[in-house]
Amino acid sequence: MKMLVVLGSPRKGGNGEALARKVTIAVEERGNTVEYIRLNDLNLRPCQGCGGCDKTGICVVKDDMTPIFQAVDEADRILLVSPVYFYGLSAQCKIFGDRFQARWARRYLLKERFRETDGRKGYLLSTAATKGPKIFDCSILTARYIYDAMDVEYGGELLVKGVDKRKAVLEVPDEMARAEQFGRDIVEGRI
Numbered sequence: 018m019k020m021l022v023v024l025g026s027p028r029k030g031g032n033g034e035a036l037a038r039k040v041t042i043a044v045e046e047r048g049n050t051v052e053y054i055r056l057n058d059l060n061l062r063p064c065q066g067c068g069g070c071d072k073t074g075i076c077v078v079k080d081d082m083t084p085i086f087q088a089v090d091e092a093d094r095i096l097l098v099s100p101v102y103f104y105g106l107s108a109q110c111k112i113f114g115d116r117f118q119a120r121w122a123r124r125y126l127l128k129e130r131f132r133e134t135d136g137r138k139g140y141l142l143s144t145a146a147t148k149g150p151k152i153f154d155c156s157i158l159t160a161r162y163i164y165d166a167m168d169v170e171y172g173g174e175l176l177v178k179g180v181d182k183r184k185a186v187l188e189v190p191d192e193m194a195r196a197e198q199f200g201r202d203i204v205e206g207r208i
């Protein structure tokens with residue numbers, strides 16, 4: 018099994034990344050491959066809404082998304098890692114997600130399914146400083162829709178509230194343990 022981790026925070030070694038590294042321990046321990054992509058390091062243009070993908074399902078904007086499309090297509094499990102920014106995904110994640118308009122076109126305009134029966138799954142890992150009951154609602158909806166465009170089943174989410182400073186989550190052992198369990202749940206097929 019190959020897992021792709023898409024780091025969507027501009028903050029290196031932040032809360033999301035710390036949790037993601039814990040999730041992938043369980044995945045790697047069982048002999049699976051894990052690849053990390055840090056969106057903030059890449060040259061990614063936002064979707065131009067040009068319709069250039071409508072007839073092909075392929076994005077006409079040529080930038081660092083090109084290898085990412087391939088990495089996503091080859092991954093069996095995808096983990097999108099985003100902080101909550103103004104009640105939604107980070108801008109980096111939103112750009113990444115919007116570019117899957119090309120895959121949306123392939124699925125819904127061209128009616129082509131992509132590896133629909135192979136059990137590929139995608140997950141959301143998100144952290145927020147506050148603890149409001151709706152703090153992750155927008156991010157979950159957006160992540161679900163991105164995975165739908167990819168033709169990847171949504172497998173669920175790991176959400177951690179009340180962590181703000183970089184690495185704050187390292188001081189919350191229960192949440193770190195929950196992340197490790199999340200990884201085990203993924204590789205053992207519970208989620």
Ligand SMILES: Cc1cc2nc3c(=O)[nH]c(=O)nc-3n(C[C@H](O)[C@H](O)[C@H](O)COP(=O)(O)O)c2cc1C
Binds near residue numbers: 034146148181182
């Ligand atoms: C631009 C910006 C917007 C943010 N918006 C919210 C927000 O709407 N709600 C919230 O609870 N935390 C918000 N936060 C705090 C982050 O979600 C929180 O610090 C998170 O744990 C950061 O994760 P990271 O360390 O992986 O980047 C915001 C932080 C920044 C920098």
